[in-house]
Amino acid sequence: MGQPYAELAYARVVDVRNKVAIAKIEFGCSPVVPGDIAVPLEDPQHITFHLPMHFDRFVPATNKTSGRIVLAKDFDSELGAGAKVYMNVGANQGVKVGDYMRAVRRYEGDLHDPVDSLSFKASISEDTQMKTPSIDANMLTRNNGPDIHMRDLPRRAVGEIVILKTTPTTSTGMLVFSMEDVHVGDQVELDEQPQQ
Secondary structure: OOOOOOOOEEEEEEEEEOOEEEEEEEEEOOOOOOOOOOOOOOOOOOOOOOOOOOOOOOOOOOOOOEEEEEEEHHHOOEEOOOOEEEEOOOHHHOOOOOOEEEEEEOHHHHHHOOOOOHHHHOOOOOOOOOOOOEEOOOOOOOOOOOEEOHHHOOOEEEEEEEEEEEOOOOEEEEEEEEOOOEEOOOEEEEEOOOOO
């Protein structure tokens, strides 16, 4: 996937002396330090975004372009609306600026998270319930009721991402909507909602 980089600031060259350019920072998002690389500024493509017109929480899998969120800005791992994400799908797979990707996650992943798995380990019996169900039970955790298998539950959509920039094999996006926290490692797939 290459080396991640961040666009820290915009600078305007005000003078050139010998082999040195003198520039004035006109807009900055992060500190600029000696050794940072300066490249010519490309005018960014104008992107209009919208909130989902219809957000299907349990959308079935499709054969559309798909990949994963592999990194987030500032190495964050739990993300919400406004967060920047980097994905392992790009222009070679047909992704272009302005496209929307849907972030999805299977319930099985929650079983491996120490916090998210707590709700599956909690007592789910109710006083009037005759047969208490078990979630992915084994010999030691089986109750007298039905066994609920996590792999049988539908995957759930957790957020929507607009594509801001692409390379041949990667893309950068911004979360414009999230139903819950989006994680690095979540799957993404092309979402072709009708435009307004």
